[in-house]
Amino acid sequence: MSKTINLTLKVWRQKGPEDKGHFETYEAKDISTDLSFLEMLDLVNEKITLEGKDPIAFDNDCREGICGMCGAMVNGIAHGPQKATTLCQLHMRHFEDGEIVVIEPWRARPFKIIKDLVVDRSPFDKIIQSGGYISVNTGSAPEANTIPVPAQKAELAMDAAACIGCGACVAACPNASAMLFVGAKISHLALLPQGRPEAAKRALSMLRKMDELGFGNCSNETECEAVCPKEISITNIARFNREYLKASFGSSEK
Amino acid sequence: MELDSRVPGGPLETKWERHCFELKLVSPANKRKFQIIVVGTGLAGASASATLAELGYNVKVFCIQDSPRRAHSIAAQGGINAAKNYAGDGDSIWRLFYDTIKGGDFRAREANVYRLAQISNNIIDQCVAQGVPFAREYGGLLANRSFGGAQVSRTFYARGQTGQQLLLGAYSAMMRQVSAGRIKVFPRREMLDLVVINGRARGVVTRNLITGAMESHAAHAVILATGGYGNAYYLSTNGMNSNVSAIWKAYKKGAFFANPSFVQIHPTCIPVHGTYQSKLTLMSESLRNDGRVWVPKKPGDKRPPEQIPEDERDYYLERKYPSFGNLVPRDVASRNAKEQCDAGKGVGPTGYAVYLDLRDAIQRDGEEVIRKKYGNLFQMYERITGENPYKTPMMIYPAVHYVMGGLWVDYDLMSTIAGLFVLGEANFSDHGANRLGASALMQGLADGYFIIPYTIGGYLAGTELPAVSEDHPAFLDSQKQAQETTRKLLSINGKRTVNDFHRELGHILWEYCGMTRNDEGMRKAKELIPELREQFWQNVIVPGSSEDFNQSLEKAGRVADFLEFAELLVEDALSRRESCGCHFNEAFQTKDHEALRNDEIGCYVAAWSYNGPGGKPSLHKEPLVFENVELVTRSYK
Amino acid sequence: MNWFIRAFSSSIGKKQIMAVTGLAFCLFVTFHLLGNLTVYAGRDSFLSYVKHLHSWQWLVTAAEWILLFFAVLHISIGLLLFFENLRARPVRYAVKKSAGGRTIGSATEPYTGLLILGFIVVHLLKFRFVDKTGTNDFVILSHTFSHWGWVLFYIVGVIIVAVHISHGLWSGFQTLGVNHPKYMPFIRRFGTVLSFVIGAGFASIPVLIIFTR
Ligand SMILES: Cc1cc2nc3c(=O)[nH]c(=O)nc-3n(C[C@H](O)[C@H](O)[C@H](O)COP(=O)(O)OP(=O)(O)OC[C@H]3O[C@@H](n4cnc5c(N)ncnc54)[C@H](O)[C@@H]3O)c2cc1C
């Protein structure tokens, strides 16, 4: 069951967006394997704090794998070695005693580094603002059961909607593309009858926003799917491609 | 001060409708002249901002996280209630109302709860129209499940991610208004003070968490939807950034704090494993639909669960509550788990855990069926504990989860400060002394989508609000004070970390004002908390500066507020001379160790007002009058 | 901007051009291979295939122009995408590992693409833009592949083509939105098989020639 291990951490430290940044080495001693990765960092930070130095900044909130706030590259893999797991849910029992662990922030042009491992993911919000919604004002909704949705479609929509917007897909993509994130949102709404009226407009405007923000181009490397903590499938990217074709050539949207 | 709940008269069923009619309206052309501040982007804040912007108001929204979509509502798993009666099992608005008010052990306002039940159906309509992918039957219609102690199937759900899906719905509605130019979002901002001018809430002072800059924002009305303060206990199922600070600052500016000691302790969480644990994880209550809770009959039995034969297991909930069995309400389930562990029958390395066993369900329905229902929960359990719940029973223990207490609000959701409205978990309104499963999501969305848009209009239309600008002395004062606090925190340079203090505070509250309480313990806590606070201000170490991204500083500010607030929490618990719902004072219990309510003296809302630093808070009682339901003893036997 | 141009200037639009042109090349290469395999039936059937093909001269010419046009598109847009992708991550990772998504084909796609360009230029200079008066295609073929150097060059060349196709084919379908739970596994397998067949098929010809000469 639980034991303790010692690790050497090489952590990216960067004071702010303008700073050049560098790796700093820390010894993490007597780490219980029951701890989560972030709890391990907490512990290291306590030590750094007591030494009067600046602790490692990292984003987190729910610590149960749903808010999408945490995330870093651990030994070159987004969210670390365990499949379908956010960094906050990764536990230290997946590490060996004496291991060297390299921790880096998400890197992509649209994700500016704020400090250390904290990056600015507001481009995701901007993409949603460009059309990731169904236009329905509060109060104008019809009775819920007037729109039946085949269970299977609802399941597929839910598969896509499970995205937590953590940005691991962008971080892991060799091209820093956001296609999995956008594809998931497009799919979620395109699969539901409620989302169809705006489907064409949405596909065009969300894609344009994504391009404008400077994300890379998908080349179907599927690294995104491999690191996604919610196991969002690249079939959602294909659906996005399809929706885009339909919108470009089969709709009157420009 | 006399508390006026402003509950309209007339029959329960038509109170809200009539009230809406009587509220003054703001004309469409005038709405755009009003600026409204919303702090918080959880279900309550997001739904309120979206709807207010749709109506034409200008809205500024603030949240701590980097995106509004990450508010802690995202973590809600189980579902949301509504009285649709799609299952045809005898549900109705009246039944949802009755269950909710009874579940709260008759410590909530009838009129509020009834309105909540009425609105519940509109919420589902709204969410479906937004594209929330609720679970469906094969025919394409919405599916329901029974949840959290209800005997009807009225819970709508989206796998184990209902909160996430509802929040993404509200967030997307909000994003739509951002692109329409009516909402301006300020993420990574923390509200440090509420600005009150001439007795009215007119703005907030915030800290930009990236640059450290203090910012002032003026408005015609302020809405707080800042969630719950369960993190006062250090370990809870809340997000790491959940705090009491926003509402605490409002309290210090004159808003009354209601029922601060009503803290819900959820029975099914993954047990604590060690000192450096940072939070507790909830295992959805839905597991209790198929799981059986047990402990070994013999105290100190350390055999692995598979080796404990059937007749040496005590399925204590089924034994004590034959009609509800494992589905008793949360407070009852939690207290019973504690009772078993205190009697030495707890399991696991710490002895503070009981089994939640799905063995029989797996045998009955097959692993596949169980995997489909609970697969993601089992996976989460395995990730955290490293144990396979298909093979060995899960271990669970109660944990702080939700707070029924919050700022006092009237029927219009306005606090005792005019123009300050409070929504969602941050207010105290609808859950009395215990919240039933799947009703917080309902309340947050009811507040945001369907109540505040009406009531805030009534306030704005009926109030003279002279223009104020951000260089008004009140803003400057608040900024100065906030800066002073920051400066102080950074200059102490002591020997103990913020987390260390927080852990100790949590320990005090959990031990002396947790699941079961007694006067002696609470008095002890009342001594320990000020001592700890004193030490904090002398010996805390907060590295870094106030002029950049400084998470230690953020945390220090929040813990400083918890250290003040905790005293009020204990004070409130001590002042309530009965047991009710979550509040279990050992002096008031039945022979079977059930909470003993005292309706003669206990039918009130405890609303506390601030009397300056060092002053004792004053208690104001809002009497609760029950005209439509009979006060019965909750029995789940 | 005209809607048509706009449609193709977005990231997906550009990739869809890559997909259509790429798939067209796959089709072309397949037919090219089928034709070349006539060499197994001997000199005469190979030459008769060449003759038949050129009896449709207008079609060959049209096809060549289309291929040229597609090549220009595929290469220029490919380069553009490549540089945009580099720009999308100005600071690289110090440590970066594959989480299991990438394949050799996908990771090397731009580079194999450039190598193929070089290969094709040589190939065209060798077999297409040569003076064929007084000789014929078979003679050129057997002459070229009498040298081990050329044999090796071609083997390496077609392996690179195969690697490129191993990712390109299914990727093209994916980009055009053809990803269906029932068909995608087949498409992916087909991509692997096709790349193997193309590689082995083309490579076998120089080998055949050098050994049977
Ligand atoms: C693990 C878990 C599971 C749950 N499951 C269910 C369930 O199944 N069904 C159910 O009905 N309920 C459930 N609940 C309860 C329910 O989720 C919450 O009560 C509800 O979502 C609270 O919503 P809210 O909008 O009030 O606040 P929150 O969602 O907590 O949002 C608070 C917002 O305020 C902001 N904020 C806080 N303080 C400040 C500050 N000082 N300055 C600026 N911004 C601030 C935050 O950034 C955030 O945006 C669950 C709760 C938890 C923790």
Ligand code: FES
């Ligand atoms: S902290 Fe919320 S997903 Fe990791």
